[in-house]
Amino acid sequence: MADIQEILDQVEQLPHDWHICGSMSKQCLRAIVRLAGGRKIHHSVETGSGKTTLLFSHLSEDHKVFSLNDFAGAVNGSISCVKDSPLFNGATVEWIEGPTQRTLPKYEFQHKLQLALIDGPHGYPFPDMEYYYLYPHLDEGALLIVDDIHIATIGHLFDFLKEDDMFRLLEVVDKTAFFERTAAPLFDPYMDGWWQQNYNTRRFSTENTSDASAPRVAPYRGNVMKRAENLIWGPVRRRLRQMIPKSR
Numbered sequence: 001m002a003d004i005q006e007i008l009d010q011v012e013q014l015p016h017d018w019h020i021c022g023s024m025s026k027q028c029l030r031a032i033v034r035l036a037g038g039r040k041i042h043h044s045v046e047t048g049s050g051k052t053t054l055l056f057s058h059l060s061e062d063h064k065v066f067s068l069n070d071f072a073g074a075v076n077g078s079i080s081c082v083k084d085s086p087l088f089n090g091a092t093v094e095w096i097e098g099p100t101q102r103t104l105p106k107y108e109f110q111h112k113l114q115l116a117l118i119d120g121p122h123g124y125p126f127p128d129m130e131y132y133y134l135y136p137h138l139d140e141g142a143l144l145i146v147d148d149i150h151i152a153t154i155g156h157l158f159d160f161l162k163e164d165d166m167f168r169l170l171e172v173v174d175k176t177a178f179f180e181r182t183a184a185p186l187f188d189p190y191m192d193g194w195w196q197q198n199y200n201t202r203r204f205s206t207e208n209t210s211d212a213s214a215p216r217v218a219p220y221r222g223n224v225m226k227r228a229e230n231l232i233w234g235p236v237r238r239r240l241r242q243m244i245p246k247s248r
């Protein structure tokens with residue numbers, strides 16, 4: 001197996017514009033090796049591709065890359081330059097080529113992920129969309145790396161994650177945030193539940209709102225139907241109660 005420090009040294013020598021989409025800084029590449037190198041990465045994913053793919057091809061036993069080599073006919077080379085590089089370990093990598101907006105929603109992950117990097121399309125809401133399709137698959141202790149948090153909408157995702165129970169911020173290097181998945185239960189991707197998320201509850205003021213519309217964050221101890229009702233946001237719940245006559 002190749003020495004990851006040697007690979008890192010050589011990846012660092014590649015020019016910043018090795019492909020025209022731009023690459024992570026040397027400090028970030030080093031941080032990836034430092035934080036991921038000490039973990040067992042059986043399965044991992046990144047959106048976008050480039051120097052990071054060269055590193056992950058050595059750090060992970062099974063790395064999936066959701067990326068594009070060209071936009072609307074204009075070649076950016078971020079896949080071909082990786083595939084052509086002598087630093088690339090193709091044996092561990094699966095390419096899922098195409099817009100993540102199309103490929104991620106239909107991809108069926110078979111394993112928990114120990115690492116995910118979000119660095120594909122940067123326009124809103126694409127990183128959020130990628131987060132949605134990736135977070136349910138993150139293993140406890142997994143690294144979640146979010147690049148370009150200086151972009152306002154990605155900064156917002158960063159702010160949200162910093163406060164979420166499912167993640168612990170390990171560090172920020174340059175414009176890249178490194179989180180670790182905690183043991184907190186998975187936030188159900190098919191329900192609502194905005195009132196259970198720290199980022200919302202900490203900012204939700206009940207001062208100018210009637211009590212009736214306040215989020216219900218206390219655990220409910222009643223029967224199952226009541227508990228199910230409790231999962232519906234207050235105003236919607238009340239509207240439903242008006243529409244459905246009480247049978248109990």
Ligand SMILES: C[S@@+](CC[C@H](N)C(=O)[O-])C[C@H]1O[C@@H](n2cnc3c(N)ncnc32)[C@H](O)[C@@H]1O
Binds near residue numbers: 050052121122
């Ligand atoms: C900033 S580059 C990634 C750089 C890479 N992580 C590195 O450090 O070398 C952004 C990547 O996202 C890819 N990309 C842009 N829009 C995309 C889309 N809609 N779907 C998938 N990949 C996309 C680009 O082709 C490029 O590979």
